[in-house]
Amino acid sequence: MAHTLHSFDNGPALAEALADKVAATLSESVTNRGSATLAVSGGSTPKAFFEALSKKPLDWSKVSVTLVDERFVPADNPRSNHLLVATHLLKNAASEAEFIPLYQPEADIEAAATVATDAVSEMGTPLDVVILGMGADGHTASFFPGGDNLEDALDLELPPRVMTMEAAGAGEPRLTLSFSSIADAGLLVVHIEGPEKKSVLEKALSGDDEAEMPIRAVLGRAETPVEIYWAP
Numbered sequence: 301m302a303h304t305l306h307s308f309d310n311g312p313a314l315a316e317a318l319a320d321k322v323a324a325t326l327s328e329s330v331t332n333r334g335s336a337t338l339a340v341s342g343g344s345t346p347k348a349f350f351e352a353l354s355k356k357p358l359d360w361s362k363v364s365v366t367l368v369d370e371r372f373v374p375a376d377n378p379r380s381n382h383l384l385v386a387t388h389l390l391k392n393a394a395s396e397a398e399f400i401p402l403y404q405p406e407a408d409i410e411a412a413a414t415v416a417t418d419a420v421s422e423m424g425t426p427l428d429v430v431i432l433g434m435g436a437d438g439h440t441a442s443f444f445p446g447g448d449n450l451e452d453a454l455d456l457e458l459p460p461r462v463m464t465m466e467a468a469g470a471g472e473p474r475l476t477l478s479f480s481s482i483a484d485a486g487l488l489v490v491h492i493e494g495p496e497k498k499s500v501l502e503k504a505l506s507g508d509d510e511a512e513m514p515i516r517a518v519l520g521r522a523e524t525p526v527e528i529y530w531a532p
């Protein structure tokens with residue numbers, strides 16, 4: 301599938317431009333459908349983007365926000381993506397948005413995935429905006445190389461859902477949207493920063509082994525053209 305690379309001089313310029321693009325897409329959905337949906341990633345990269353997006357003037361009370369992936373930890377854990385989003389995105393104008401967590405306080409992660417699947421499915425499909433990150437190992441969402449559920453997670457024939465994932469490189473067990481949940485998003489972005497991530501992207505684009513670098517599934521098979529946002 302096609303992709304477009306948007307390069308910026310620095311992180312703050314990228315954050316502002318991406319926030320403008322996402323806000324415009326969400327506003328359009330609110331105008332056309334009366335509501336909008338957004339799924340964002342965790343990690344260290346999106347903080348400045350979240351801060352910029354949180355200030356964009358749109359009817360956030362009509363916007364539902366969820367995560368692309370999450371560790372199986374409660375929201376007060378410093379490694380929680382929910383905590384990251386609460387701290388950097390769900391404030392200012394965006395404090396009006398509804399947040400749908402992937403972590404659920406169930407006895408085990410499989411039960412949490414079932415509850416989260418029901419909650420996310422109420423957001424409707426396709427999602428309006430999905431923002432993906434990418435790790436140095438070529439993972440995106442929680443599609444990790446060597447992940448125990450990787451094959452099913454990348455299967456576009458399986459229904460959209462929240463899945464569990466365990467992998468050596470993942471730390472805690474993870475909850476992740478399946479590829480079928482994100483591949484048809486209205487706006488599908490891969491947000492990466494730094495020279496190392498650029499090299500990882502170039503390596504991903506030069507091969508086709510998805511088990512080695514799961515980001516290749518997104519770059520190669522997503523129904524929606526991928527918008528890559530990069531800054532040094």
Ligand SMILES: O=C1O[C@H](COP(=O)(O)O)[C@@H](O)[C@H](O)[C@H]1O
Pocket residue numbers: 341342343344345346368369370381432433434435436440441442
């Ligand atoms: O584990 C994760 O890492 C990736 C990339 O994070 P970064 O710190 O290198 O920006 C992220 O996209 C994903 O949501 C997160 O769970």
